Amino acid sequence: MLVSEHLQDAGLDVSLTWVRTLDEAVESLDVDCVLLDLGLPDATGIPALERLLAAGAPAVVVLTGLTGGDTGVQAVAAGAQDYLVKDEVDGQKLSRAVRYAVQRRRLEATDRELYRSLVRAEETNRLERALLPKPLVKDEGLEVRVGYRAGRDGVLGGDFYDVVERPDGTVLAIVGDVCGHGPDEAALGATLRTAWRTLVLTGTRPGDILGLLEVVLEAERARPEVFTTVAMLVIAPGRGSADMYLAGHPVPLVLGPPSELPPTHRRGRALGIPVGGTWHAQVLDLGPSWRLMMYTDGLLEATVEGGPERLGKTGLLAVVDRALVDQGEPVDLVDRVLHDVRTLHGGDLVDDAAVVVLGWGA
Known part of the structure; x- marks a missing residue:
């Protein structure tokens, strides 16, 4: 009261x-x-x-x-x-x-x-530094450009990339995508990226790297159904050719214009999928002047102007070619592609996206 x-x-x-x-x-x-x-x-x-x-x-x-x-x-x-x-x-x-x-x-x-x-x-910044490191390349003649955009929810996913030059001049590059989103996937992606760089720096034969990376994946993943797709390039010291390894991942683009998809007859399964099969190199004859673009499927899954249609590989090739022939103020190709795909989509992408561009003599 x-x-x-x-x-x-x-x-x-x-x-x-x-x-x-x-x-x-x-x-x-x-x-x-x-x-x-x-x-x-x-x-x-x-x-x-x-x-x-x-x-x-x-x-x-x-x-x-x-x-x-x-x-x-x-x-x-x-x-x-x-x-x-x-x-x-x-x-x-x-x-x-x-x-x-x-x-x-x-x-x-x-x-x-x-x-x-x-x-x-x-925590996100620490994971980003682990997932998206500074390329370790001394060859000033080799173009190396990298970029990343988080998806709509802002949650860091498992996309990762890295580029490393070995003492003999060989350059290895990787782009990978752990299925799913969230801290577990991001942590696994960071672990795989670190393991990949360690294998490269210790001189592991390129043909053995993906198999060893799968061993790390199986030991570190939170659930047995988690898998990872990977594209890896091994660029020869002379820069005229490269070995391409695909583990369930979208094939890199050979930039033009016109840009194109190289023939792919040696695809391998994604890492962590419990089926038979291994990964073999497909040789790309690059010539004296070339540019390649590696990416994750966040770009391919973008929609066009909010409709049900996905951008896909054909749409991505068109976006890249428009960026390449643009005569306006020079911009970083990776930033331009990520910006243009986002614009077509009508906002932040549903999935995160990582991009690596490598070039020689261009």
């Missing part, structure tokens, strides 16, 4: 729910603020507050009959937003305590969400 009168005197418009026990209070927490008496029939002191908070209570103002400050300070330290001594309460004090407690609680919730957001952003 006193609480109701105090709030009325202070002109605070509230809907008041009163219960006798902590058990009842735990069942009535769909409120903005709780006034908690620390002397209830079924709970007393700080343990009563701790139980209420553990049940998901919103802002809590503790009411204590003790005039000493220790109990109130302990209550605030335990998670209450404020405390009041019963005999010293009037309408203004109670109204102010309730309003301030609700605002403090909202601020605390906002701060927690901001902190979580910052932590998630930092």
